[in-house]
Amino acid sequence: MPDAxxxxxxxxxxxxxxxxxxxxxxxxVADRLRVDQRFAELxxxxxxxxxxxLPTARFFAAVHPDxxxxxxxxxxxxxxxxxxxxxxxxxxxxxxxxxxMHARGQSHLDPHDExxxxxxxxxxxxxxxxxxxxxxxxxxxxxxxxxxxxxxxATATVSEEFCRLLGLHPAQALPxxxxxxxxxxxxxxxxxxxxxxxPPETLDHVFRVRRADDGGERWIARRGEILREGSxxxxxxxxxDVTLAKEQEARLRELNETLEMRVASVIAERQEAEDALRQAxxxxxxxxxxxxIAHDFNNLLTIIIGNIDTVLxxxxxxxxxxxxxxxxxxxxxxxxxxxxxxxxxxxSRRQPLDPKRIEIDRLLSGMSxxxxxxxxxxIAIQIAPAADLWSIEADPHQLENVILNLAVNARDAMPDxxxxxxxxxxxxxxxxxxxxxxxxDGAYVMIQVTDTGIGMTAxxxxxxxxxxxxxxxxxxxxxxxxSMVYGFVKQSGGHIDIDSTPGRGTCVSIFLQxxxxxxxxxxxxxxxxxAQPGKLSETILVVEDDDDVRAYTVGILRELGYRVVEAHDxxxxxxxxxxxxxxxxxxxxxxxxxxxxxQDLAVRVRALQxxxxxxxxxxxxxxxxxxxxxxxxxxxxxxxxxTYHTLAAKVRDLLDRVx
Numbered sequence: 292m293p294d295a296x297x298x299x300x301x302x303x304x305x306x307x308x309x310x311x312x313x314x315x316x317x318x319x320v321a322d323r324l325r326v327d328q329r330f331a332e333l334x335x336x337x338x339x340x341x342x343x344x345l346p347t348a349r350f351f352a353a354v355h356p357d358x359x360x361x362x363x364x365x366x367x368x369x370x371x372x373x374x375x376x377x378x379x380x381x382x383x384x385x386x387x388x389x390x391x392m393h394a395r396g397q398s399h400l401d402p403h404d405e406x407x408x409x410x411x412x413x414x415x416x417x418x419x420x421x422x423x424x425x426x427x428x429x430x431x432x433x434x435x436x437x438x439x440x441x442x443x444x445a446t447a448t449v450s451e452e453f454c455r456l457l458g459l460h461p462a463q464a465l466p467x468x469x470x471x472x473x474x475x476x477x478x479x480x481x482x483x484x485x486x487x488x489x490p491p492e493t494l495d496h497v498f499r500v501r502r503a504d505d506g507g508e509r510w511i512a513r514r515g516e517i518l519r520e521g522s523x524x525x526x527x528x529x530x531x532d533v534t535l536a537k538e539q540e541a542r543l544r545e546l547n548e549t550l551e552m553r554v555a556s557v558i559a560e561r562q563e564a565e566d567a568l569r570q571a572x573x574x575x576x577x578x579x580x581x582x583x584i585a586h587d588f589n590n591l592l593t594i595i596i597g598n599i600d601t602v603l604x605x606x607x608x609x610x611x612x613x614x615x616x617x618x619x620x621x622x623x624x625x626x627x628x629x630x631x632x633x634x635x636x637x638x639s640r641r642q643p644l645d646p647k648r649i650e651i652d653r654l655l656s657g658m659s660x661x662x663x664x665x666x667x668x669x670i671a672i673q674i675a676p677a678a679d680l681w682s683i684e685a686d687p688h689q690l691e692n693v694i695l696n697l698a699v700n701a702r703d704a705m706p707d708x709x710x711x712x713x714x715x716x717x718x719x720x721x722x723x724x725x726x727x728x729x730x731x732d733g734a735y736v737m738i739q740v741t742d743t744g745i746g747m748t749a750x751x752x753x754x755x756x757x758x759x760x761x762x763x764x765x766x767x768x769x770x771x772x773x774s775m776v777y778g779f780v781k782q783s784g785g786h787i788d789i790d791s792t793p794g795r796g797t798c799v800s801i802f803l804q805x806x807x808x809x810x811x812x813x814x815x816x817x818x819x820x821x822a823q824p825g826k827l828s829e830t831i832l833v834v835e836d837d838d839d840v841r842a843y844t845v846g847i848l849r850e851l852g853y854r855v856v857e858a859h860d861x862x863x864x865x866x867x868x869x870x871x872x873x874x875x876x877x878x879x880x881x882x883x884x885x886x887x888x889x890q891d892l893a894v895r896v897r898a899l900q901x902x903x904x905x906x907x908x909x910x911x912x913x914x915x916x917x918x919x920x921x922x923x924x925x926x927x928x929x930x931x932x933x934t935y936h937t938l939a940a941k942v943r944d945l946l947d948r949v950x
Contacts, residue, residue, distance in 0.1 A: 704744030
């Protein structure tokens with residue numbers, strides 16, 4: 292074997308042993324190519340066909356089309372006399388896989404310095420290239436911007452992420468003064484100014500910058516290396532946003548400085564929240580209990596009051612005056628019991644309400660005489676509504692009871708005299724207004740009842756809304772006054788607050804939401820009901836599951852002259868209605884009944900007879916039979932217990948009302 296061939300064989304064996312992905316030996320004079328087996332595999336050559344005396348075009352056969360032009364230029368430089376060759380390029384394997392290769396080679400010259408051979412090796416750098424790509428993506432996703440700056444230049448090479456972090460337009464190079472222009476005054480430059488002496492000792496630094504695009508203030512960290520090159524230097528580094536870390540650091544420092552105070556505050560807030568939760572749970576539980584009791588008791592009172600009232604209407608006082616007085620006393624006792632159940636329902640937020648649009652100044656003005664008669668002369672009373680008060684929506688009679696109740700409580704708190712002020716003003720809570728603890732944002736009319744009495748302790752204030760809690764002596768009160776006030780305010784969608792200091796008086800503030808309804812809905816005073824006779828041509832269907840209440844109701848209506856049919860539940864009422872030949876003028880039904888409620892019954896009855904009037908009789912909440920806070924046309928409510936005159940007036944009013 293010639294010496295040249297032996298040397299080439301030895302060289303190829305050494306390169307293969309060094310871990311190269313493939314080796315080549317190009318005879319420039321003969322223009323022939325000799326390769327090893329790995330090279331042949333990468334280029335899709337058949338080793339059985341021989342790996343020597345290949346045409347030199349095979350060197351470019353597997354090169355990616357996009358990289359082939361620059362590879363031809365680089366090889367042409369070798370053929371023109373360049374000695375070293377080092378290029379990265381892509382090849383496409385026979386299987387269609389794209390790999391990155393690093394070709395490293397050298398030309399061999401003859402005595403006349405002419406290239407005669409070109410040898411080298413291929414190293415597979417695909418994994419390195421993929422790692423570099425992953426690193427680039429990670430830096431972009433992680434918000435890391437890179438820069439490079441050489442001493443003496445006025446610009447720095449930067450990445451797109453570098454520009455984004457500083458709010459600058461994307462560019463490959465930026466003026467140093469543009470980069471440093473985003474720094475806060477007095478800070479060291481992010482890129483050292485070539486006109487300001489040597490570079491810093493380290494690139495590790497945190498800057499406060501003001502972004503060029505939106506002016507937002509951010510904290511930017513710089514990290515990198517200073518590379519010395521002769522008498523000059525080169526800076527290579529990265530920047531990234533550390534604003535969140537800086538803010539957390541500041542918060543942590545503040546926490547450490549105020550830790551004891553914050554711990555005490557958190558404990559107090561938690562205790563307050565737990566107390567409020569326990570109070571709410573207690574009030575809800577007691578409310579459900581009292582509401583259920585009051586509802587059932589109202590049915591009993593309807594029977595008791597109704598029958599006493601019936602006997603009194605037919606009793607001749609000349610026959611037995613003593614018996615009449617006994618009946619009248621029994622009726623008074625029953626009325627007081629009805630008042631008690633009404634307060635229980637108010638506390639449990641289940642009392643029937645009749646909300647109307649109210650102008651508070653008119654309501655307070657109308658109560659002036661009543662308040663004056665209820666308050667002794669030793670107490671100076673002042674009613675002071677502000678001008679231009681907003682309207683509210685609430686039950687006017689119940690609101691009057693609330694104000695009167697608070698005024699009487701204030702009177703009892705001033706046994707030696709004092710002053711009582713009942714005021715009202717518009718209040719906006721929240722955005723653009725004054726914050727009030729426990730009151731959601733919105734527009735309210737605030738009614739305040741303020742006295743100069745003995746006041747209450749903080750412990751007493753936590754109990755004042757509890758049912759049956761009272762500071763008065765036995766026999767001087769039921770302890771339902773403020774619980775009734777609380778229930779009414781909550782049921783009306785409002786809020787209540789008490790501020791009191793022992794020896795300095797009490798201020799009760801009630802917040803009721805502003806009402807934007809039409810002015811035609813204003814509340815007008817209602818005269819006491821009067822009994823009016825009915826007509827036999829008017830048929831009333833009475834549905835009540837309590838037999839005694841139903842018998843009492845039917846008796847009154849027949850006494851008034853109406854034609855009455857009755858049913859003990861909804862299903863029986865529907866069957867009766869299907870057999871009824873003459874139309875029903877009015878459906879009078881209980882609300883809370885087993886299997887089918889009064890409201891469900893009314894819907895089904897109206898589907899059969901659309902023009903029927905509906906009167907609900909219940910001791911439970913009005914909201915159970917209301918839609919969007921109002922009763923439907925042709926529908927009304929009478930609260931249990933009711934009397935002969937009340938029922939007569941309500942039925943006649945509903946039948947005569949124009950729909």
